[in-house]
Amino acid sequence: MPSVMPIFGTRPEAIKMAPIVSAFQESADFDCIVTVTGQHREMLDQVNELFGIEPDHDLNILQPRQSLSAIMTRTIDGLDKLFAEKKPDAVIVQGDTTTSTAGAIAAFYHGIPVVHVEAGLRSGDLFSPFPEEANRKITSQIASLHLAPTSTSKANLLAEGIAEEDIVVTGNSVIDALLTTVDKEIPFSDPQLEDLAASGRRILLVTTHRRENQGDAMRGVGRALARIAEAEPDLVIVLPAHKNPVVREAVLPALEGKENVVVTEPLAYGEFTRMLSMAHIVLTDSGGVQEEAPSLGKPVLVMRDNTERPEAVHAGTVALIGTDEETIVKQVDRLLNQQDAFDAMANAVNPYGDGKAAERTVAAVAELLGVGTRLREFGNTLIAT
Ligand code: UD1
């Protein structure tokens, strides 16, 4: 029986890998060896616990305020030994984190085929997001099988010379994950959030963490949120703070003492998706949130100048607004106070998946390893980028 080794290390990889791990574990055709790097610790464990994933191997690489080079070298070093011992028939990496690219490089060095989940996303700017755009391009160069979430991401790969027979459009497994939680009213562990749910007050849900936004831009985000909170006393701003101390040091000081700002620890995935469905507007620089919120019909203001996820921008549910303090204040005010502007963005669209990405992934890997055939691709509209 062929063995596959999914490797992941951060919160978004864990969320998007969870349905795929479950599908491999349920399949009688594979031995599935789950390996985590521990690039994130609390935020990774929180997801694995929710989805009942017990890693077989944990490299436990996290260091406080870790450098990109440390993540890369510690991952490659740990995997080098593991691959020599376990000899998996294929390695599966997800997305564009440094865990993901380090996993791909280590596997490539061992001659192990790399399966890249969420392949083909491109912003077109090597430095934004940093280092993710470079990470995913590197992985594309060495992967054997490219699982593109959308037709647009497939087109990006074809334009870079990747052979069509090595690409399968699966949809994004984040939608598989979302569908496991979204209809359940998962209780909030923080009583403030249960009170908020009962109050029916309008919520601005905010997440921020991008490396290129850290520092001045993120301090500006904090000031913008403080101004919005003052101008809109009936609104509640909910900010589940990323564990990164650099993020917290930049955003949180401006929010101290604001009665209508609720700062929480990272929410467990089911709690976060419930909060997403309660939110009136979402303000974020996250990749995954850009994919989930549109399927719940939530207007998303993205604090970036570009995106590798043009599909929901094209559908009108996501707008790129950058990180300028004044612009954030104005754009949120517009959505809060101009009904036509809000209505134009509040459309439920599903360009990123249909909940069957994990099934298509397993079938595509089965074909790669000679134990099955790929399934019909996820169909969506090609967006010109
Ligand atoms: C990483 C990914 C990014 C992804 C993001 C998702 C890279 C280069 N970046 O960025 O692509 O969008 O995860 O959140 O791979 N920390 C903890 N506990 C945790 C998580 C983080 O203490 O559970 C702290 C540590 O001090 C750590 C810092 O946060 O050094 C930053 O974590 P790191 O993984 O380096 O970068 P992220 O910004 O989280």
Ligand code: UDP
């Ligand atoms: N998320 C979560 N709890 C939170 C904030 C986000 O579970 O408090 C989920 C969210 O639903 C999405 C993922 O984390 O699936 C996004 O992770 P993040 O923004 O850290 O990374 P990115 O997607 O930008 O790489």
